[in-house]
Amino acid sequence: MGEIKSAREIAMEKIEKLGEPTEEERLEWKYVPEGEKLAAKYLKQEAELLPELNKYDKKALKYVMKGLNSVLIKNIILPENEAAKRTSKLAIDGIKAIKTDKLRVEAVINQIRHLFNHYAENGEKQRKQAYNALKKDFQAKLEQALRQQMGSNAANFRIDVEMQPQFQEEWRRLKSQLDSQYLQLLDEYKQELEALA
Numbered sequence: 001m002g003e004i005k006s007a008r009e010i011a012m013e014k015i016e017k018l019g020e021p022t023e024e025e026r027l028e029w030k031y032v033p034e035g036e037k038l039a040a041k042y043l044k045q046e047a048e049l050l051p052e053l054n055k056y057d058k059k060a061l062k063y064v065m066k067g068l069n070s071v072l073i074k075n076i077i078l079p080e081n082e083a084a085k086r087t088s089k090l091a092i093d094g095i096k097a098i099k100t101d102k103l104r105v106e107a108v109i110n111q112i113r114h115l116f117n118h119y120a121e122n123g124e125k126q127r128k129q130a131y132n133a134l135k136k137d138f139q140a141k142l143e144q145a146l147r148q149q150m151g152s153n154a155a156n157f158r159i160d161v162e163m164q165p166q167f168q169e170e171w172r173r174l175k176s177q178l179d180s181q182y183l184q185l186l187d188e189y190k191q192e193l194e195a196l197a
Contacts, residue, residue, distance in 0.1 A: 031060045035067025042068075043075055043090050049097050065098060072098075073190050078182055079116050088116070101196045108192045115189070119182050130174055138167045 005013075021029070041047035049068070056064050075091040077084050092109055099105040138161045146157055161167050 027059060028063050028066070031056070031063035032067035032070075034060075035064035035069070036071050037067075038064065039068045039071030039075075039094070042094055043071075043087060045090070049094055053098070068098060069095070069194065073194050076112065076186070076190060076193075078119055078179060078186065095193060099193075099196055104196050105193065108189055108196070112186065112189050115182060115185055123178070123182060126178055127175060130178060131171065134171060134174060135161055135167070138164070138170070 038047060038049070038052055042049050042052075053061065053064065053068075072091045072094045076088050076095075079085040079088060092112070096102070096105060096109065142159055142161060142164070146159075150157070
């Protein structure tokens with residue numbers, strides 16, 4: 001029968017098998033987070049990208065760009081409100097500034113803009129219709145439940161359906177379902193952007 005090892009002993013053996021990190025791994029561990037921080041500052045409008053990027057040597061720049069690119073692309077989001085629109089615009093402007101394949105980048109960004117316009121115009125109509133239908137359905141069910149419980153006294157009660165947790169939960173689920181087609185397409189465009197130089 002073999003010897004029983006503690007979790008620490010097992011972990012130490014695994015670490016020994018891994019060996020020393022390569023120079024590439026060290027550079028990535030150091031500079032990807034710096035790129036992520038730069039992206040966050042840029043999105044808060046506390047930093048300009050190109051002057052900041054010029055501070056890095058060629059070896060580090062590759063990893064800074066990786067972190068920067070990742071955060072900018074994650075911040076291209078559906079234009080649900082003004083803050084989301086501003087964030088997406090900044091992220092898109094940042095992507096355009098750092099990518100070298102300008103024509104292909106612009107083509108993908110145009111697809112994203114088209115998607116955002118469709119979401120804002122047609123998607124808004126769909127969401128309003130779905131919201132009103134859900135509200136009407138919930139109101140009818142709530143009134144029926146009140147009549148069953150209270151009989152003729154039910155007419156004296158007014159309940160704001162929109163404030164009911166069940167309604168809010170159902171609306172979030174329905175909205176998520178409506179948005180899923182847009183999100184799926186947006187994710188495809190974001191993957192295209194990520195792959196571009």
